[in-house]
Amino acid sequence: MTAKAEQKERSHETILESAARLLREKGIAGARVADVMKGAGLTVGGFYAHFDSKDALIDEALRRTSGEMRQRLFARLEDKPEGDRAEVVLKRYLSAAHRDDFARGCPLPAVVGEVGTTAREHGDVLGAQVNAMSSELEAYLPTNGGVSPRYLALGLVALMYGGLSLARALRGSPLSDDVLKACRALGSAAARDGAKPVT
Amino acid sequence: MTAKAEQKERSHETILESAARLLREKGIAGARVADVMKGAGLTVGGFYAHFDSKDALIDEALRRTSGEMRQRLFARLEDKPEGDRAEVVLKRYLSAAHRDDFARGCPLPAVVGEVGTTAREHGDVLGAQVNAMSSELEAYLPTNGGVSPRYLALGLVALMYGGLSLARALRGSPLSDDVLKACRALGSAAARDGAKPVT
DNA sequence: CTTCTCATCGTACCGTCGTAATATGACACG
């Protein structure tokens, strides 16, 4: 009896991984059930034995991809000088490599727009992910700036997400690289001095 | 003979206005041809007498809405002290009112994600709009900062777009207001001191 | 060996979307 259960669990995991990839590459509407199953080496028919609905799959995939991304983003920071850590995160997120690695990168660029317009039902899950990302970043920010670390972190998350999204949408144009560079510069300055208001 | 031509021109304009509204409210895929025509008080049948395809309509609507938005965003700045103008733009863009006014606000939050994933064909038009917005903002930025006005402007555009997109996706949650506030603070500091690198 | 279970498959239903072909009806012109 255990062999069947194991197989089902493996399939569940494979489906989720396929969904995670497609969600990041093609967004919510673009991650079609049939394609997700094909990516998992299965066919449509079996899908509803694993998930209640496409929406449930998207929610789970969103949590999964967001968690993965945070892990990669904040990995191996102990090696870096304490004051540089936020900048390292910024540079990792706003890199050309991250822009070009849809399949394993941040899911936000692929889902935020849809959540704001036609997929409001995923707003809660999205909010939790944004919150988690911001909270984790907050720990690496200075406390003596003009803005509290919490707000600084939220602003940096918006800057990172905005820069990466634009860079992905404009990839192929030189403007894409410029956007990344500009966001790194703006973000680094803010991460160091805490966005001190000027006179 | 002129009466027909006038009517057709009026219809073209009405269709475009309807598309502009729907594009901002529901995104590219969400702005369906039948709905656009209904919003214009017409029916699907006549659509292809006015536009070659849905894609052509979207491109035109994107240019239109983006231009409208810039006009509103940079209007009446002569009243303001010269050094405050960039900040005024920031505050207008990152306001709760703008977040809640889908129908007349910035189209970027509704289209950037799709262009990055499933609607690459609109990338050129989108790039031109981002460029226009950044260029216009650039004129109001300090030249003595750590970053050139061009890069500062690009970074601020990414911050504004990112903040507004997140705020729209999270509307209803208190996090939405926090994101706007955080982006205003971060942006204002950068717009004033030009993102000076610290020590 | 037989029977039951269950993960997965093949397939079909129903709605929706972009697009196109034809119909209609109002206006301009002779």
Add this chain to the structure above:
DNA sequence: CGTGTCATATTACGACGGTACGATGAGAAG
């Protein structure tokens, strides 16, 4: 007053999407 033109309406087609249901076949249980 009749005729042709053209903007718009009606309707249909083909593709595709999420979802559901019966078939299949491999493994577990006796």
